[in-house]
């Protein structure tokens with residue numbers, strides 16, 4: 432029987448939300464343990480596009496409101512952390528692009544008029560031309576308009592690696608999690624048979640949270656999954672591009688991010704409307720056919736004749752939509768010692784952490800005394816998922 436452990440905060444789930452929270456709490460002097468049953472970052476986090484949104488794209492649907500200000504502040508907070516001057520020291524994490532772009536390929540005046548009607552947008556967006564355009568769009572045949580957003584794009588595998596470093600000895604690979612009760616009150620968890628007592632327990636297990644709650648006999652907070660069918664394309668002719676390409680609707684027609692491969696080429700990772708409902712309904716071959724057609728229309732000067740293509744099905748895990756849940760804020764619910772939530776966006780991990788920290792402060796939870804930890808089995812780190820998908 433492994434020895435029992437005690438800690439201040441026991442976190443389950445080591446995606447960016449759990450890892451960021453863990454690093455923050457350790458910096459504040461709390462003892463923590465973070466248990467993960469898979470690879471750190473290997474859930475949604477590494478499969479995200481790594482964009483640190485400031486919320487500008489919500490202006491396309493008129494939803495950029497005062498309530499969006501949590502997300503509006505995220506690029507600044509991440510930028511400071513990347514410079515080693517912020518709430519966490521993320522210096523060394525690879526920044527793929529210090530801007531994300533809005534790209535209007537044709538004459539979408541109506542759409543852009545309502546977009547620029549928002550004062551919040553006007554202050555954050557600037558048009559770029561000529562050699563300021565993203566490299567992939569610098570071509571004589573390029574027509575359209577491009578606006579620079581003050582948003583960042585991160586290399587998520589390097590972010591996960593840095594957050595795992597900041598976790599020190601607090602990481603624990605696990606398989607089975609059960610409740611640990613005293614007089615019917617949750618006081619910790621039994622992790623692979625080992626009792627771990629904690630002042631607070633946080634579930635930040637992304638799509639695994641519903642199952643964790645069920646193992647405690649809980650159905651709330653309810654979770655929803657939003658399926659996506661993303662496309663990956665690799666070709667020696669691809670140059671970096673980080674952009675929302677606008678269609679006529681309220682969502683980007685395609686969102687393109689570019690990720691480095693081990694052999695020095697770029698992979699384009701395509702999301703946006705392409706990956707949503709209609710895309711989810713298509714099989715892999717049909718989804719690739721649509722993506723090929725879209726790129727032939729949008730960037731006809733890029734030769735993709737020797738490109739390799741693949742698709743990835745992945746669900747976003749979020750709180751079931753209700754008045755409480757907005758896409759531009761992290762979500763946290765509390766039941767006794769248990770805190771449960773979803774950042775809803777990787778960019779909002781600092782907001783998720785703020786909410787947990789505020790709950791601890793409100794309840795007077797302070798760093799306690801705990802015996803030193805024995806050596807614990809560490810979960811592996813995730814790598815770039817695109818390497819495994821392409822032949």
Ligand code: FAD
Pocket residue numbers: 443444445446447448449466467468469470471472473474475476477478479480481482483484605608635636637638639640642643659661702745746747773774775776777778779
């Ligand atoms: P996850 O990253 O899913 O991590 C959950 C962790 O919990 C995993 O490590 C898993 O192994 C572990 N776990 C699960 N069940 C258990 C269990 N029972 N016991 C122990 N451990 C468990 N957001 C942005 O801000 N910008 C973007 O550009 C962006 N692009 C996206 C693109 C796609 C295709 C998708 C799907 C999402 C995107 N998002 C983006 C959203 C973002 O990825 C998520 O909001 C964020 O990564 C969620 O982080 P998380 O730590 O909550 O969950």
